Amino acid sequence: MAEEKQAKQEKSIDQATLEMLAKAAEEGISTVFDRAEHMKPCPIGADGSCCKNCAMGPCRIPLGKGKDETPEEHARRVGVCGATAETIAARNFVRMIAAGSASHGDHGRRVVEAFKLMAEGKTKDFEIKDEQKLLKLALDLGVDIGDRSNNEIALDIAKICEREFGKQEGELIFIKNAPLKRQEIWRELGVVPRGIDREIVELMHRTHMGVDQDYKNLMLQGTRAALADGWGGSMISTEIQDCMFGTPTPTFSEINLGVLKEENVNIVVHGHEPALAEMLAVESKDPELIEYAKSKGAKGIGLVGMCCTANEVMMRHGIPIGGNYLQQELAIVTGALEAMVVDVQCIMQGLMEVARCFHTRLINTDNRSRISGADYMPFDELHPRESAKAIIKAAIDNYPNRQADKVRIPQVKTPLIAGFSHETINYLLGGLFRASYRPLNDNIINGRIRGLAGVVGCNNARTPHDSAHILMIKELLKNDVLVLSTGCAAMAAAKQGLMVPEAAKEFCGPGLAEVCETVGIPPVLHMGACIDNSRILIAATAVVKDGGLGDDISDLPAAGAAPEWMSEKAIAIGQYFVASGVYTVFGTTWPTTGSKEFTKYLFEGMEEMYGGKWAFEPDPVKAAHLMIAHIDKKRKALGIDKARERILYDMAMRRELEG
Amino acid sequence: MEKKATSKTAATGSADPAEKFVKKQAPGRGTVEILAESYEPGEPEGEEAGRWRQKLGDRNEKIKYLKSGERYWYSDDWFGSEKRKNPA
The missing domain is CATH 3.40.50.2030 (Rossmann fold)
Incomplete structure (x- = not known):
């Protein structure tokens, strides 16, 4: 019994997580924690020693644990095509960079598309929430400000950002926001990204069978693709999201599964892109929908974030956070969730099996990320308000299906203050005037x-x-x-x-x-x-x-x-x-x-x-x-490792200095 | 010491709260007018606490802020690692 308790505690340091793991175990529900225990990681894949980039393989070339190999042994450790351990490890590594950069880049692309629709007046539900950030972007991208309307400026910004993805030559524009010396280092090494998509595509090409077989050269392109993420796709996403939804400022909120309230229709929004979550945050306060929830026996509507979507809506609206990545299944295990609404990235397929044990509806909203068995309610960027309303209504309709005897919400939550964007740190340290x-x-x-x-x-x-x-x-x-x-x-x-x-x-x-x-x-x-x-x-x-x-x-x-x-x-x-x-x-x-x-x-x-x-x-x-x-x-x-001796200069010493 | 705050904001129509003045007694110079404090009175509370971006008024004020607050990128009027008073 004591061993069992210790084993559970080794899974998490978070009390709410431990409580819900215990509940899941009582009810025979398998979670990511159980699956990790039952399936050990493949040791060859974990070391980057497996190449499955062609059908002559997969080739496994593991390095013996804890022993030094001779040059002859190392030379024998190659794939069928002759690819060395270095090439195979580097190919696997840079393919991870390609996938990561693609994820952030595609997130950025969607944000720019929504921004463009807003600027063109094709969707009325989004607007410029932070004109300051719009003007900043106009200065960054060389867009004329003058007396033009915000939407005219936004449209130019959207078109330029859109081109950053498909650009074939030159440099990504946000590179110039880096320190001058850093830019020179990148230029000398030839790793300044030309276009976001181009660097990812080239990286995938170079890792195809029989292409780049020099790990240093592979890493140069890996770096280029990574920079196309940090100073490209990710930066575009952040900047445009700030523009449309507001630059984060200090916000008070609460975190952990204890933010779920038993008397509410509970909706967890989980994933990464904030457009849908923004609309859910607005619409969850709609008096008509709240009345509708009351008509079903609930006291109100509780919107709660999960994973990075949670960070987005918490920083801008103070929406409480249910938990981080490993708590996604456990939010459903509370039995108090009417809907879990997901978009892209870090959404476990195991959610569906957990949801089947309860009344919770797992709602897919993005065509790029469909889950077999889940309900699909696409988020329409032309009519985001309607999409959000429909999802909230579906959750409310599900409230009467909740089984009271299955509900147990851990009473664990903690206050936090978030919203420390670069702009806010700058302001907090120096004030409005300097x-x-x-x-x-x-x-x-x-x-x-x-x-x-x-x-x-x-x-x-x-x-x-x-x-x-x-x-x-x-x-x-x-x-x-x-x-x-x-x-x-x-x-x-x-x-x-x-x-x-x-x-x-x-x-x-x-x-x-x-x-x-x-x-x-x-x-x-x-x-x-x-x-x-x-x-x-x-x-x-x-x-x-x-x-x-x-x-x-x-x-x-x-x-x-x-x-x-x-x-x-x-x-x-x-x-x-x-x-x-x-x-x-x-x-x-x-x-x-x-x-x-x-x-x-x-x-x-x-x-x-x-x-x-x-x-x-x-x-x-x-x-x-x-x-x-x-x-x-x-x-x-x-030279700041030691406190310098402070010398108080008298007049004689000053005169000596001046002399 | 006499301390009376006046604001030129209303008179000039400017939204710049820096233009708030107080009259004080200066030794040997009688009453002098000096710049008043620029912070907001009281402790912010409620949903608006912390939302500092809304303090910036019109577009000109926002661009002015970019040139002062974000001067490292949008102004020549600053000194730092890339623009030194005394070149390294």
Whole structure:
């Protein structure tokens, strides 16, 4: 019994998750946690030593565990076509980058399409919520402002952004937002993306059987595709979404499954693209629909977010968050969900089987992401309000089917403050009349803040849920490192109470606590969904440009991490951070260990080229120490590793100076 | 000390809250008019707390903010790592 309890606790550090896992076990429902326990990862695939890019394979060329191979043994370790361990590991790795960049790029494309429909007046339900961001984009893209209407400006912006996907030559426009030195590094290495789609297509071509067989050359194109994500697809998504739905500003909300209310019609919106969720947020407050819900016996309508869609609507509307990636099935296990509405990315197919055990309707809304057995209610971008209304109505109609004896909602929820976009950080530090990163830079230089860390990424059922995020973040805070966070990592931090200003006093070293208290910010700043990692790039660029901390992102006392990464998007994000000059540590598992040479290239060789490099450390505290050591190395290089002796000059000394 | 806040905002029609002045006694100079505080009184509360973007009024004010607040990208009037007072 004690062993069983311990085994369950090893699955998650989150109380609500443990309660729902117990309920699922009582009711014989299989979840991702059970499946991970029953199916071990394929050791050959996990090391990147399996090539299935042609029908002569799949070829498996595993590296013997814990033994050094001789050159002869290494030479024998090739696929049928002769592909080496290096080529195979690199091909697998860059294909992950291609898929990740494609996901963010396609997200961006959809956002631009909706934006264009709005600008053309073809949909009346969307509007420009942040004119400031529209004007910023006009300046970025060289669009004439004058006395033109917002929609005229928006249409030009939409057309230019649309072209960024299909562009064949030149450079992506947002590249010029990076520090000047960084741009030069990219140009010298020939990795500046020409067009978002082109770089992904070329990468897929190069990994086809019999094409690029030089791992360094493969990684150059991998970098190009990754930069087309971070400084392309992702950045376009973030900027246009801010324009249409509002740039995030500090917002109070709550997180965890305890935000579900038994008396409400509960709708969870899950996925990544915010257009539908925005409309659901608006329509869930419609008095007519609320009355309709009451007519069915409910008290109201409760809209709750899940995964990155949750981050989007929470930052802009304060809509509470049900949980992060590994909690999606568990939200249904509460028995209190009338509908789970999903669009794209990170949606487990296992949801359908869990939903079948309850009255919950799993509603597909996107034709790119259909789930067998789920209801399909397409989101019509020309009539988004009608689409949202229909979905909410379907959920309300399902309320009478709820079985009261199956409902159990864990009473666990935590307050958080989110919405720390680059613009808001700039404003909070400097005020409206001289917004600035100066106070941040000054406090890094004077040592109150030791450095900056971006802790981002997914959950992974192969490691205890949320545990690595929290151990790492707490270690960083204790050492005066300010943490910027996005995605499921941010949600993990919020659930542990790290996203309220009071957390600074409890978890931070004295210097960081003092700064957080003075500015009134939490020590972990929630910057948005995983697509919003581009906000971290811009914030890092602003720190560089403000001065005093070097000329490039690679000079900053900063590091990045994804301790519980799982998706291909995480690899794309990691590569664009490395290529932007950031030391980036991943946990859980590393997908190239089948080739020592290629792995060494990622962990060491990249630094010479980009100033940033990859690292792998599954122990989150040790990983935090690696990040802190890197931060200290950068502080030393900048000459800010020691407090300088303060000399009070008297008149004689001044005269001597002037002389 | 006498402290009386006046605002030129209404008189000039400008929406710039920086143009708020107070009269104070200065040693040896009598009453002088100086710039008043620019922060908002009280503690923000309710749904609007934290929504600072709405403070920016018309389009000109927004562009002006971009050139000051986001000066690293949209103005020449700044100094930093890429525009040094004393070149490195």
